[in-house]
Amino acid sequence: MAHVTALHLKYKYPGSDTLALHDISFSVERGECIGIIGENGSGKSSLCQALAGLIPGFYKGAYGGKVLLDGQEAAHMDADTLCRKVGLVFQNPFNQVTGAKLTAYEEVAFGLENIGVPREEMHARVREAMELLHIYEYREHYPFDLSGGQMQRMAIAGVFAMRPEIIVLDEPVSQLDPQGRKEVFEAIRTLSGHGITIFLAEHNMEQIAAFCDRVALLHEGRLICMDTPARLFSRDDLETYGVEAPVFTKLARVLQVRGQDGLFPVTLEETKRLFMEKRQTGAGVLEWLE
Amino acid sequence: MARIEIEDLYFSYRPEEEILKGVRLTLDQRPTAIIGQNGAGKTTFVKLLKGLLRPTGGRILLDGQDIAGLSAAKLASRIGMVFQNPNDQIFKNTVMAEVSFGPRQIGMPEDKMRICCQKALEAARLTGLEEKNPYDMGLSARKMVAIASILAMDTDTVIFDEPTIAQDHVGKERIRQIIRGLAGEGKSVIAILHDMDFVADVFERVIVFMEGRILMDGSVREVFADRDMLERAYLEQPNVTRLCHELGYRGVYLKVEELLHET
Amino acid sequence: MKSISLYEDKGTFLNRTAPESKLLYILTAVSVPALTGIEWAGIAFIALSALLLLTGRVLKKTLPVLGVSGFIMLTVVVIQGMFRRENMTPVFSLGPCVFYREGLYFAFQIILHILNILLSFCVLMLTTKPSDLIESLVRRGFSPRFGYVFVSVFQIIPQMTETMGIIMDAQRSRGMETEGNLLTRAKAFLPLISPVVMSSLVNTRERAMALEVRGFNSRCKKSFLNPRVKTAADRYIQAMELALIASALGWRILLWLM
Numbered sequence: 001m002a003h004v005t006a007l008h009l010k011y012k013y014p015g016s017d018t019l020a021l022h023d024i025s026f027s028v029e030r031g032e033c034i035g036i037i038g039e040n041g042s043g044k045s046s047l048c049q050a051l052a053g054l055i056p057g058f059y060k061g062a063y064g065g066k067v068l069l070d071g072q073e074a075a076h077m078d079a080d081t082l083c084r085k086v087g088l089v090f091q092n093p094f095n096q097v098t099g100a101k102l103t104a105y106e107e108v109a110f111g112l113e114n115i116g117v118p119r120e121e122m123h124a125r126v127r128e129a130m131e132l133l134h135i136y137e138y139r140e141h142y143p144f145d146l147s148g149g150q151m152q153r154m155a156i157a158g159v160f161a162m163r164p165e166i167i168v169l170d171e172p173v174s175q176l177d178p179q180g181r182k183e184v185f186e187a188i189r190t191l192s193g194h195g196i197t198i199f200l201a202e203h204n205m206e207q208i209a210a211f212c213d214r215v216a217l218l219h220e221g222r223l224i225c226m227d228t229p230a231r232l233f234s235r236d237d238l239e240t241y242g243v244e245a246p247v248f249t250k251l252a253r254v255l256q257v258r259g260q261d262g263l264f265p266v267t268l269e270e271t272k273r274l275f276m277e278k279r280q281t282g283a284g285v286l287e288w289l290e
Numbered sequence: 291m292a293r294i295e296i297e298d299l300y301f302s303y304r305p306e307e308e309i310l311k312g313v314r315l316t317l318d319q320r321p322t323a324i325i326g327q328n329g330a331g332k333t334t335f336v337k338l339l340k341g342l343l344r345p346t347g348g349r350i351l352l353d354g355q356d357i358a359g360l361s362a363a364k365l366a367s368r369i370g371m372v373f374q375n376p377n378d379q380i381f382k383n384t385v386m387a388e389v390s391f392g393p394r395q396i397g398m399p400e401d402k403m404r405i406c407c408q409k410a411l412e413a414a415r416l417t418g419l420e421e422k423n424p425y426d427m428g429l430s431a432r433k434m435v436a437i438a439s440i441l442a443m444d445t446d447t448v449i450f451d452e453p454t455i456a457q458d459h460v461g462k463e464r465i466r467q468i469i470r471g472l473a474g475e476g477k478s479v480i481a482i483l484h485d486m487d488f489v490a491d492v493f494e495r496v497i498v499f500m501e502g503r504i505l506m507d508g509s510v511r512e513v514f515a516d517r518d519m520l521e522r523a524y525l526e527q528p529n530v531t532r533l534c535h536e537l538g539y540r541g542v543y544l545k546v547e548e549l550l551h552e553t
Numbered sequence: 554m555k556s557i558s559l560y561e562d563k564g565t566f567l568n569r570t571a572p573e574s575k576l577l578y579i580l581t582a583v584s585v586p587a588l589t590g591i592e593w594a595g596i597a598f599i600a601l602s603a604l605l606l607l608t609g610r611v612l613k614k615t616l617p618v619l620g621v622s623g624f625i626m627l628t629v630v631v632i633q634g635m636f637r638r639e640n641m642t643p644v645f646s647l648g649p650c651v652f653y654r655e656g657l658y659f660a661f662q663i664i665l666h667i668l669n670i671l672l673s674f675c676v677l678m679l680t681t682k683p684s685d686l687i688e689s690l691v692r693r694g695f696s697p698r699f700g701y702v703f704v705s706v707f708q709i710i711p712q713m714t715e716t717m718g719i720i721m722d723a724q725r726s727r728g729m730e731t732e733g734n735l736l737t738r739a740k741a742f743l744p745l746i747s748p749v750v751m752s753s754l755v756n757t758r759e760r761a762m763a764l765e766v767r768g769f770n771s772r773c774k775k776s777f778l779n780p781r782v783k784t785a786a787d788r789y790i791q792a793m794e795l796a797l798i799a800s801a802l803g804w805r806i807l808l809w810l811m
Contacts, residue, residue: 080771095759099705111767366728379723395728
């Protein structure tokens with residue numbers, strides 16, 4: 001059985017006359033890492049919130065279709081079950097600090113207190129989450145004093161400690177500097193390595209290509225396609241949906257450097273490999289750079 | 291065109307914690323990107339340029355005149371600054387009212403104001419949306435309103451604080467065109483950025499800040515050629531530059547077009 | 554650390570004392586003089602609170618608190634001293650103003666009450682982490698939501714002030730004068746309102762969602778990361794406080810029966 005399934009998901013925010021999500025269906029296996037791309041206003045955040053069960057619960061509004069988590073309908077789960085099943089990380093790390101705690105350690109424990117995890121286990125889980133995300137050394141710091149990258153990893157640790165099977169990240173690095181981005185992406189890779197199903201909304205296509213097993217392209221609330229990065233980014237019509245391919249893919253397209261499957265490379269490593277191969281076979285076009 | 295000279299600039303909120311530790315440079319007409327870690331002093335630096343903070347040491351000369359002696363309105367007519375988050379800036383009920391607020395504040399004559407607003411709205415592709423309420427617009431469009439309201443002030447220097455943050459492909463494309471347009475008119479553009487591909491594409495000069503000091507200052511090619519120095523500042527080369535390095539090419543290529551041009 | 558809380562951990566005996574003991578102390582300090590009606594009891598508690606604050610090394614911090622309320626106390630002295638209905642015996646006069654013994658005595662009593670309440674509250678507030686205080690109340694069945702609002706206000710207001718600073722800068726850089734006389738500043742304040750409201754609405758909604766996904770609305774029984782702070786000393790202190798209140802109550806009933 002698929003781990004996460006969306007079936008004819010439709011949603012309209014209260015007071016709006018356009019659908020934020022328009023008949024979206026897909027299914028995702030356990031442990032997959034799914035990228036969500038599309039221009040601003042295409043429905044990325046709405047989809048993230050629907051997957052985390054905040055739509056329709058938190059927002060109200062018109063809702064149709066369903067999201068199934070492990071075969072159970074998200075909209076019918078109580079708050080308690082839902083937050084053990086799926087975690088959500090937002091764009092702005094600052095708004096995820098509860099403000100009720102004076103240290104990063106207590107901050108990470110916040111969710112565990114709410115769902116009544118026994119004290120011994122709570123300490124074990126908080127420590128594990130903070131060590132995994134390399135923020136254990138900041139455990140005594142005042143949460144608001146952390147850097148953006150540290151704060152965002154603290155937010156992820158707080159979600160991870162709840163032991164969800166699914167973590168949805170809505171543009172988690174867009175407010176961070178290069179170092180912070182790197183830290184958070186490493187953290188996401190770690191989560192993925194723990195068998196957690198990941199949804200990642202992001203504008204940086206190079207990162208999406210490097211991280212995701214499959215990518216969902218949204219446009220005006222519709223799911224245009226959901227495919228592997230290579231297949232998706234090899235499409236000719238990306239610009240019409242307001243997104244662009246990774247620079248590597250753009251370069252390979254102009255030079256018509258394709259892999260054996262006929263698709264363009266999407267990551268640095270792959271592009272390098274294909275370019276090197278082409279050079280060895282003396283394919284001509286790349287020799288100018290020697 | 292404005293000439294901004296920065297002489298031994300120091301700044302700290304508390305004496306034991308210096309944020310800027312002696313910055314010395316001259317800003318010229320080249321579009322200039324300021325890059326570096328958060329906390330390196332980039333935002334503090336542009337706030338000092340804009341007179342929002344007072345230096346604890348050194349001074350800033352705008353065409354030879356110390357900006358410490360200028361009033362907020364006076365300085366605003368010379369240097370404009372687009373803040374990171376448009377929500378921090380927008381407060382009027384229509385796009386037009388928002389865009390004309392700045393020109394009014396600096397006492398721009400009515401007829402010039404009309405022309406400048408029109409031009410700014412055009413550059414930001416907001417023509418026809420003058421009577422819309424900015425709060426009903428999406429984030430990308432609101433960013434454009436915030437940018438237009440600074441462009442309308444027709445300052446000869448424009449500062450952008452992380453303009454590409456949370457912008458999609460289309461939004462970035464527009465900002466790219468706006469910055470190029472400004473440079474084309476002979477205005478100085480200074481921008482704080484985290485997106486190296488964007489810097490490589492749009493800017494000519496790059497200044498790297500690290501721990502309150504200038505680590506590197508040079509043409510975009512010089513700066514991005516130096517992998518080791520960039521690494522010291524926790525920065526990476528643009529993607530195309532990285533690829534070319536990986537492939538062992540000798541030259542420093544900054545963007546796809548540049549590589550293709552060679553063929 | 555940016556927090557508007559007056560609390561600071563100085564590692565003193567009072568910092569280690571359980572919030573409940575200090576809450577109970579306020580109750581004792583207020584109820585004993587009120588029940589017994591003995592003036593000296595009030596004075597004794599004021600002295601005790603001052604002593605506690607001294608050992609807690611926070612006596613200095615009470616000065617601003619006293620300064621603010623000092624003005625109110627002064628008004629009480631002036632109004633009651635001059636105009637109280639029962640005023641009969643003049644004590645002294647300042648120019649045309651005559652102060653009477655009855656009014657001054659009444660003002661003195663009020664001031665005793667105010668000081669007593671203020672200082673005993675200071676014993677609690679200046680030496681207790683707000684989150685510990687709320688946690689101890691939540692453990693006793695106090696609403697976690699209300700508790701959250703109370704505690705987070707201390708942390709989030711300073712953050713909002715920061716946002717306010719950025720918004721102010723954004724308008725200043727468009728040529729608005731934000732410094733100068735009252736009128737200039739009042740005019741400068743208006744454009745700040747809608748961005749401030751807007752950004753705090755957005756932030757609040759996001760924070761509410763972040764709380765939701767971390768089980769804030771879970772109906773489970775909450776657990777607590779930190780064990781309850783209760784030392785052996787707390788047991789004695791609380792027993793003593795309860796005994797004092799009980800005996801004051803006994804005294805009152807006795808008086809009433811006789």
